[in-house]
Amino acid sequence: MAAPTGGEVWSYLETVEEDLHETAAQAAAEARRVARLLEGRACGVIAGTPQRRLLEDLAPFGLERIFALGRAPGPPPSVEQLGRALAAVAARRAPRLLLFAATPLGCEVAARVAARLRRGLISECVDFARDGDGLAARRSVGGGRAHATVAWCGAPPWVATVSLDALEAVRAGPGDVAEVVAEEADFGAARTELVRRWRVEPRDLDLSEARVVVGIGKPILQRPADLAIVAEVAERLGAALGGSRVVVDGGLLPRERQVGASGKWLAADVYLACGISGSSYHMMGVKAVKHLLAVNLDRGAPIFQRAELGVVGDLFEVLPELRALLAPDPAAGGSGR
Amino acid sequence: MRLVVCLKQAEEAVFVRWSPPFASFTRRYADPTGLAALEHALRLAAGAAQVVALTVGPPDAERVLAKAAMMGVERAVRVWGERLAGADSLAVAMVLAAAARRLDGDLLLLGARSSDTGTEAVGAAVAELLDLPLVTRVVGIERDADGARLLVHRKLPRGERETHRVPCPAVVTIDPGGDEPRYCAPGWMRRTRRLAVETLRPEELGVADGEPRLVVLEVAPPRPRAKVGVQVAGLSLKDKLAVMRGGRKQDSAEERIIEAPAPQAARRLKAALERLLAARS
Numbered sequence: 001m002a003a004p005t006g007g008e009v010w011s012y013l014e015t016v017e018e019d020l021h022e023t024a025a026q027a028a029a030e031a032r033r034v035a036r037l038l039e040g041r042a043c044g045v046i047a048g049t050p051q052r053r054l055l056e057d058l059a060p061f062g063l064e065r066i067f068a069l070g071r072a073p074g075p076p077p078s079v080e081q082l083g084r085a086l087a088a089v090a091a092r093r094a095p096r097l098l099l100f101a102a103t104p105l106g107c108e109v110a111a112r113v114a115a116r117l118r119r120g121l122i123s124e125c126v127d128f129a130r131d132g133d134g135l136a137a138r139r140s141v142g143g144g145r146a147h148a149t150v151a152w153c154g155a156p157p158w159v160a161t162v163s164l165d166a167l168e169a170v171r172a173g174p175g176d177v178a179e180v181v182a183e184e185a186d187f188g189a190a191r192t193e194l195v196r197r198w199r200v201e202p203r204d205l206d207l208s209e210a211r212v213v214v215g216i217g218k219p220i221l222q223r224p225a226d227l228a229i230v231a232e233v234a235e236r237l238g239a240a241l242g243g244s245r246v247v248v249d250g251g252l253l254p255r256e257r258q259v260g261a262s263g264k265w266l267a268a269d270v271y272l273a274c275g276i277s278g279s280s281y282h283m284m285g286v287k288a289v290k291h292l293l294a295v296n297l298d299r300g301a302p303i304f305q306r307a308e309l310g311v312v313g314d315l316f317e318v319l320p321e322l323r324a325l326l327a328p329d330p331a332a333g334g335s336g337r
Numbered sequence: 338m339r340l341v342v343c344l345k346q347a348e349e350a351v352f353v354r355w356s357p358p359f360a361s362f363t364r365r366y367a368d369p370t371g372l373a374a375l376e377h378a379l380r381l382a383a384g385a386a387q388v389v390a391l392t393v394g395p396p397d398a399e400r401v402l403a404k405a406a407m408m409g410v411e412r413a414v415r416v417w418g419e420r421l422a423g424a425d426s427l428a429v430a431m432v433l434a435a436a437a438r439r440l441d442g443d444l445l446l447l448g449a450r451s452s453d454t455g456t457e458a459v460g461a462a463v464a465e466l467l468d469l470p471l472v473t474r475v476v477g478i479e480r481d482a483d484g485a486r487l488l489v490h491r492k493l494p495r496g497e498r499e500t501h502r503v504p505c506p507a508v509v510t511i512d513p514g515g516d517e518p519r520y521c522a523p524g525w526m527r528r529t530r531r532l533a534v535e536t537l538r539p540e541e542l543g544v545a546d547g548e549p550r551l552v553v554l555e556v557a558p559p560r561p562r563a564k565v566g567v568q569v570a571g572l573s574l575k576d577k578l579a580v581m582r583g584g585r586k587q588d589s590a591e592e593r594i595i596e597a598p599a600p601q602a603a604r605r606l607k608a609a610l611e612r613l614l615a616a617r618s
Contacts, residue, residue, distance in 0.1 A: 079473075080470070080471065083461075083465070102457070104473065104474055104493055104494070107457040107458065107461070107473075108457075108461045108471075108473050110458065111426070111456075111457070111458035111459070111460075111461035111462045111465070112461050112462070112464075112465045114427055114458070114462065115427055115430060115461070115462035115465035115466055116465055118427070118550075119427075119550060120425060120427070120550030120551045121425070121426060121427060121456070121458055122551065123426070123454075123455070123456035123457060123458050124455060124456065124457075126561065126562050127562045131554065136554055140455075140559060141453075141454060141556070142348065142349055142350035142353075142363065142453060143347075143348075143349030143350060143452065143453045144559060145349070145350035145351075145352075145353050145559065146350055146353060146556050146557065146558065146559060147556070147557055147558070147559045147560065148553050148555070148556045148557075149553070149554045149555040149556075149557070150551050150552065150553050150554065151551070151552050151554050152550065152551060153548070153549065153550065153551065153552050154548060154549075154550050161457075161458075165561070166561070166562040168564055168565060170565050191469075191470035191503070191504065192470045192471070192472055192501045192502070192503050192507075193501060193502040193503075194499060194500075194501055195488065195500040195501060195502050196499070196500050197497070197498070197499050197500075198498050198499075198500070199495075199496045199497050199498060200496040200498060201496070202496065205496045206514055208514065209492075209494075209495075209496065209514060210496075211495060212614065237610060237614070238614075269613065270610065270613045270614065272606075272610070291613050293606060293609060293610065295602075295606070299594065299596070304590070304593075304594050307593060307594070308587070308588075308593060308609070309593060309595070309605065309606065309609045310593055310594040310595070311594075311595055311597075311602040311605070311606060312594060312595065312596040313596070313597070313598075313599055313602050314599070317599035318599045318602050318603050318606070319603075321599050321600050321602075321603030321604075322603040322606055322607060324603075325603055325604065325607045326607065
């Protein structure tokens with residue numbers, strides 16, 4: 001019992017303290033993409049009343065309307081409150097599809113809304129396609145070795161979260177600012193109390209979570225005192241320090257600092273491998289790294305096959321030079337942040 | 338105090354042949370995020386509270402409950418009905434919520450995101466169905482000073498953390514980035530002999546789920562979504578894939594690998610690092 005074509009596709013526009021979250025533009029672009037598939041209208045939904053500046057930022061992404069869930073001034077709503085308000089508004093206005101970027105918040109709100117409305121939720125969608133009058137989504141199953149195409153049956157609103165890897169902030173051209181529709185929404189009370197927000201220093205961050213990692217290999221065992229230089233380079237880059245298995249077995253780094261198949265699997269954006277030849281077990285652990293830089297004496301080392309930039313040289317000469325070039329304080333611009 | 342931990346038997350395709358004759362091998366294992374949740378529960382209980390393991394799955398899923406018994410669980414419940422095969426996350430959440438209500442726990446713990454399907458939806462749906470407070474992606478749980486409430490630490494991307502205060506009963510979903518599940522020696526299998534798994538059917542729990550909400554149309558080899566804003570014409574297959582996945586074409590070895598004196602090499606490294614770190618933030 002698929003609904004007729006048309007209808008509205010809503011994307012939740014995540015905000016962080018009155019500003020758009022980095023996924024908001026991508027979610028808006030996704031709404032437009034799916035709305036074209038369904039021959040419907042692309043809409044956004046946002047908590048609170050959006051400022052003019054924010055609407056202008058979103059204009060190129062082709063949303064026709066933005067539903068603003070009105071709320072009393074005060075602390076931003078908790079995810080629980082957001083889910084409650086969004087479910088009520090979605091039940092009232094009955095959009096065809098509700099899209100969320102698969103951020104921690106997006107995943108939770110999507111699940112809450114789907115559970116409240118008793119509607120089908122497809123998570124971590126990679127792509128969408130028309131299925132007759134309805135819509136199907138493609139997602140990874142079985143641990144990533146296959147993709148299943150899943151269709152919604154039953155009445156809309158349907159709910160989906162979109163994989164962050166699939167999202168893309170495609171511009172629709174210079175567009176008009178979306179029409180804002182104010183919606184009354186009951187957020188209710190929050191039952192969990194946020195006590196504090198804090199952050200883990202980059203160097204204490206678990207290797208599997210760190211965005212920048214400096215890895216050190218076997219040569220350091222010959223000159224253990226120079227580990228301080230490597231640690232300082234890592235510090236100045238705002239990076240976590242890791243090592244190959246040999247270094248950990250040699251007792252220079254604790255077990256949880258080991259990179260590789262039998263240690264931590266990195267998900268870093270940048271990995272600087274120093275004196276690491278790149279054995280297959282090590283390379284398994286760095287498979288997901290986006291940009292790999294390497295310093296190694298041996299030009300034939302396997303690590304250079306994967307490296308975006310490789311330096312053939314002695315790390316005990318290159319790293320002190322690099323340390324001198326990087327500003328002592330990461331905030332002072334040495335890391336470019 | 339009673340802690341209820343939801344465990345899952347995950348299923349992963351180890352090998353799939355997509356051309357005829359079609360074949361696939363799957364491996365079933367205890368989902369590690371669920372085991373991480375169990376570890377948190379056992380530490381919080383510290384022998385003073387009862388920890389109950391709960392799973393939704395066919396008889397084979399009792400192997401997961403046996404693993405839980407090895408880790409120290411004394412009571413285990415399994416719910417299964419034929420209609421639950423291939424059920425969506427909401428259907429599973431309805432069964433878990435009904436079972437958790439019957440078990441009357443003070444805290445319900447789940448893995449935040451299973452390693453096979455990873456919908457990250459079940460925990461939030463259970464909290465919604467039970468109308469309980471929820472904290473997701475938790476890496477640490479401790480009792481608050483007043484003894485009645487809990488302080489839970491939540492992990493967000495890029496080293497961001499949040500601490501929440503929650504009244505019990507509550508639901509938490511556990512991120513596997515916290516403490517690792519305890520080691521189980523093979524000899525501890527004898528602990529599983531005492532474990533009598535209670536089996537229930539969804540109907541006995543009063544779960545009345547109607548028509549399915551989702552239907553699987555096709556299963557095919559994985560492929561990433563092609564990005565719109567990138568040029569892939571004229572690239573090798575390997576580079577095409579790299580670019581479509583959001584990476585970039587690899588330069589030739591001559592461009593990428595430099596043999597230069599240390600000061601010069603360090604400058605190149607610094608420039609590359611600065612470019613990458615600036616693009617990231």
